[in-house]
Amino acid sequence: KSEPVSVGIISHCKLALNELIKTVKPVLNDKSNEIISKRKNTISKEFEESQKSYEESLSAKWNQSPMIPARMMYEIANAVPENAVILDDSISNRAALRYYFKPENRGDLRAVRGQSIGGGIGATIGNQCAYPDRTVFGIIGDGSAMMTIQGLWTAANDNIPCVFIICNNGMYRVLKVNFNVYQKDILDLPETAGANLLYSDFNTPFDMAAIANSMGVSGTRITKPEEIKPAIDKAVASGKPALLDIVIDGSL
Template sequence: MATVAEVTYRILRARGLTTIFGNPGSNELPFLAHMPEDFTYVLGLHEGAVVSMADGFALATGGPAFVNLHAASGSGNAMGGLTNAVYSHSPLVLTAGQQVRSTIGQEVMLANVDATALPQPLVKWSSEPACAADVPRTIDQAVHTALLPARGPVYVSVPYDDWAADADPDSELLPGRTVRGGASLSQEQVTELVALLDRAQNPLLVLGPQVDAAGANADAVRLAEALRAPVWIAPSAPRCPFPTRHPAFRGVLPAAVREVSTAFEGHDLVLVVGAPVFRYHQYLPGRYLPEGTRLVQITEDPKEAARAPFGDAVVAPVGPALAALADGVSVAARPPLPALPPFPAPRTSPHSVHPDELFALLREHAPDDALYVVESTSTAASFWSQMDLREPGSYLFPASGGLGFGLPAAVGAQLGRPDRQVVGVIGDGSANYGITALWTAARHRIPVVILVLKNGTYGALRWFGEVLGTGETPGMDVPGIDFTALARGYGVPARSVSDGAAFVLALKDALSADGPSLIEVVTADLDEEGGPR
């Protein structure tokens, strides 16, 4: 008779989950001891990096990712990375080892007391099977739950003595099951939305990460061109759903009520597709909408639809919805949108590489279909002004704003998409949160290129200090860190550059390497102590 572990691995294989991201503890060893040879274990040195690597892998491949954590302590370490996976709708299947069933109530060492409550309310679903025989079915339920709309992470705690138990013979039926989502827009809804768009005098589109996740970027372009409508990306964008050099593109909406409302001035209809309404950040209160503006939202997430404070909402898969609307609307009589002006001349710095210059050089010398994983918030304006993102799946950003996603996610994304070059654009403040992922990249010879933008400070916090009027506060600077030495210590070749020509040479070498590379790019003039001047 097959064991619980053997049947579980058959289920994982049937679901394509043969890559396991983890950092093991004693509770996890009985599960890992049974790992088949066709599975790959990707070891991370900290659970936060493990979850972010899996997150990047899932976002880049469009499929699920399997994570194996250590009891309560490992799950706790993973929480920061988990917040990003929640808001990016990443289908992560998180498992954690649990103590032997008969000892949990005694709260022995490494018992995960009330295990299902630990990851809540972040995960879609959390479970600890009631008996060993129910473990395979619970794991199967977890995979399907993570993948059904709206996608998101799930969590299963498994007592480690369950793995050697005999499986229920009927559990052999599980690998052959299929579960699919449905419920697209009805024809009545399509007709109503098409009529609404056709009647609009000056419509505007706001696109979100679900568009890019669905690969519906081309249909978004078709709809924008038919309507001759400008396109914004929703605030706090974790993905790029629209080509950034298209005449309709207007940029990323600011993350404040007053500024979003200002951007909507003069538009009678705003159609939001694949995004919440809205993920604001800085508190600048005002009216949600200008007078005379109507907003309609199409989202795959019923929670996003329910919690929006204004507008009408339709819950449906955004890919088919965009295709149906693009097919149905009439070509507008409005004049064509003007072409975008040339890229602005990049600013330069005398003793460093200005972010404008860095991204202009990256645009010129990196592959056109490169996938950028960005966690450098203070350089966002420079990035969006200088980059030319054309392909779906070209941009990933921490969806919850929690640091530590970028560097490990770049490693995971490159592992998942070996056909595309992944470039991590990571601030020096952010890099420290996930630096251990460099070891994993070196261990598996993952050819990711990591750029650490070194300005010696938390630049985004300094900007927020100006917004909030807090002035100079403690903990703003991170001077004196040698990222080249750190990278080499983990086995990753690295060099530091402080001018554009040196950066181009370093980038060309990194792109031709057969393993990971790190380039420390000095992006601000630093004093002798390593801090910003």
């Protein structure tokens, strides 16, 4: 709907790409191979530069309080067990999550599909049931978690030992981000107003740890990066469902 195409193909991505490769390879010549090689080199260089730029942008804010999402993801990635399954419902913090989590095997990193929110709690529980010998960590936005927060009771009642990690920025940040994208990319406005979008801030922030404890799930509120690893170790060792309520910066 948003990108014009010359030939539209509806297929499983892997199947379609394999067939396209088979079709294209026989018609390639030296000139086209040279063009492809140059394009690959250009893309690789641009990727390296973007990675470097991203890391430089984080350095000045690395130790700030509340912690930035990237710092939270870095600490989590270095604390979870090697055989962990990560369920990504981190919403507007997804870029930081994908930067630090590099899955080695298929299924190590899973995500809630589509653009709707609210699926993270249930998906975390479901994946834990599917992988009883591995700890499943659901990394979930606070707004998304609140849509199905009653799922914590299910985890406690049936002793499903997953770990819920809440990205608590006190807002529907994704709405602000999308509003900025709409104003900038669609309306081509010189300035954006997403940061001040009405009714997207939680003026009374959620105490997710308290909510978890009220439903029988061990909840811990975290405000410092160095608290993350000990809390994860404790949650995994308990063999019971746990929730880590991590307070992070939500500024755009």
